[in-house]
Amino acid sequence: MKSRLVLLAVFLSAFICVALGQTAGKKPLNHDVYDGWKKISGESISNDGKWVVYSAEPQEGDAHLVIYNTESRRYDTIPRGMNAKISESSDFVVFSIKPFFAEVKKLKIAKKKEDDLPKDSLGIVSLATMKMTKIPRVKSFKLPEKGSGWVAYQLEKEPADTTKKGKKNVEKKDDGSDPADEETTKKDEKGTTVVLRNLLTGKEYSFAFGGDYAFSKNGKRFIVATTGNDSTIKAGVLTLNTAKAQSDTSRSYVDTLAAGKGKFKGVTCDEEGTQAAFVADLDTSKAKQRYYSLYYWSDNQKSAEVLADTLTPGLPKKWLISENGRLFFSKDGKRLFLGTAPVPMPEDTTMNDEETAKLDVWNWQDPNLQPQQLKNLDTEKKRSYSALVHLKKKKFVQLATVSMPNVTVGLE
Numbered sequence: 001m002k003s004r005l006v007l008l009a010v011f012l013s014a015f016i017c018v019a020l021g022q023t024a025g026k027k028p029l030n031h032d033v034y035d036g037w038k039k040i041s042g043e044s045i046s047n048d049g050k051w052v053v054y055s056a057e058p059q060e061g062d063a064h065l066v067i068y069n070t071e072s073r074r075y076d077t078i079p080r081g082m083n084a085k086i087s088e089s090s091d092f093v094v095f096s097i098k099p100f101f102a103e104v105k106k107l108k109i110a111k112k113k114e115d116d117l118p119k120d121s122l123g124i125v126s127l128a129t130m131k132m133t134k135i136p137r138v139k140s141f142k143l144p145e146k147g148s149g150w151v152a153y154q155l156e157k158e159p160a161d162t163t164k165k166g167k168k169n170v171e172k173k174d175d176g177s178d179p180a181d182e183e184t185t186k187k188d189e190k191g192t193t194v195v196l197r198n199l200l201t202g203k204e205y206s207f208a209f210g211g212d213y214a215f216s217k218n219g220k221r222f223i224v225a226t227t228g229n230d231s232t233i234k235a236g237v238l239t240l241n242t243a244k245a246q247s248d249t250s251r252s253y254v255d256t257l258a259a260g261k262g263k264f265k266g267v268t269c270d271e272e273g274t275q276a277a278f279v280a281d282l283d284t285s286k287a288k289q290r291y292y293s294l295y296y297w298s299d300n301q302k303s304a305e306v307l308a309d310t311l312t313p314g315l316p317k318k319w320l321i322s323e324n325g326r327l328f329f330s331k332d333g334k335r336l337f338l339g340t341a342p343v344p345m346p347e348d349t350t351m352n353d354e355e356t357a358k359l360d361v362w363n364w365q366d367p368n369l370q371p372q373q374l375k376n377l378d379t380e381k382k383r384s385y386s387a388l389v390h391l392k393k394k395k396f397v398q399l400a401t402v403s404m405p406n407v408t409v410g411l412e
């Protein structure tokens with residue numbers, strides 16, 4: 001309650017200062033002032049109650065991050081800081097630093113590609129010294145929910161090498177596609193570097209071609225899926241025991257849970273960091289319909305094992321393990337929740353688009369209008385239905401169905 005009152009007092013004082021400043025200047029209120037109006041976002045207070053952080057965002061322009069010390073009542077402002085998170089031990093603030101709004105807007109008007117736009121940076125501030133570390137071209141970052149001392153972040157793709165000469169003339173395929181474009185698509189599917197950083201020492205562990213990554217809730221385990229590069233680095237799932245790495249820096253404590261050709265997604269850990277799970281498709285064929293399997297690992301195993309697939313008893317017929325379902329452990333670590341889905345109807349690739357009539361039919365009994373249905377089409381294609389596995393007995397149970405798609409599970 002005390003923390004909430006402190007946070008409220010800070011916001012009220014900031015609001016009053018702005019209001020008094022506007023009154024004193026007697027600035028006329030017209031349409032020109034709208035873009036300068038600011039909203040507060042990302043507000044949070046440290047566990048020890050000594051620090052408050054929030055971002056002030058104008059409707060048009062650059063935001064700024066405010067770090068407020070409730071004891072000294074000192075404000076520190078960081079330009080373009082957003083999405084700040086305070087570490088569990090109240091000693092670091094980690095946040096994104098957005099590129100300049102005007103620069104991005106100018107490039108978008110010039111219709112530059114997304115890859116050519118400026119990227120976010122990662123900011124890390126030590127609250128003891130207020131010293132900031134800045135890391136460029138960071139796509140995302142994560143902190144352990146109930147652990148301290150670590151941050152993980154994923155870098156953006158490396159910018160294209162503009163010093164290379166243009167593409168050589170390559171003969172197109174029979175279907176009219178460009179082999180160079182196909183190669184670019186394959187490269188785009190590769191992951192980018194994921195870095196695990198010790199906030200206290202600055203030591204970093206890099207995982208090349210990283211994809212999904214996660215911490216256990218207590219921060220004692222880190223897990224990451226990699227796409228590999230099909231030559232020197234294999235795709236797979238890696239894990240690091242951060243608790244041991246924190247106390248003994250002579251070893252890396254990185255273990256391989258799975259490796260090989262295929263796709264690995266949805267990595268997750270239980271709260272204690274003693275169990276992990278993910279889904280994987282190890283089929284190397286070019287079949288359009290992909291079938292994923294659920295893999296499980298515990299700290300008394302050397303590698304992960306298949307826990308469920310399309311042949312698992314309890315999974316409805318013509319259903320599969322969904323690559324889009326949310327994967328998580330129960331609070332007590334005894335159950336693993338996953339998503340399943342019916343096998344989709346195969347697409348008819350024998351018909352040419354120019355020879356195929358397209359018709360959208362709406363019925364008055366449909367819950368949504370046709371434009372809304374089209375907008376939600378991709379979401380519906382990725383819809384998954386809740387299921388679980390009792391880990392001790394390795395028993396699979398389907399929870400949600402097509403007729404009862406929404407199921408809420410308890411926290412046990």
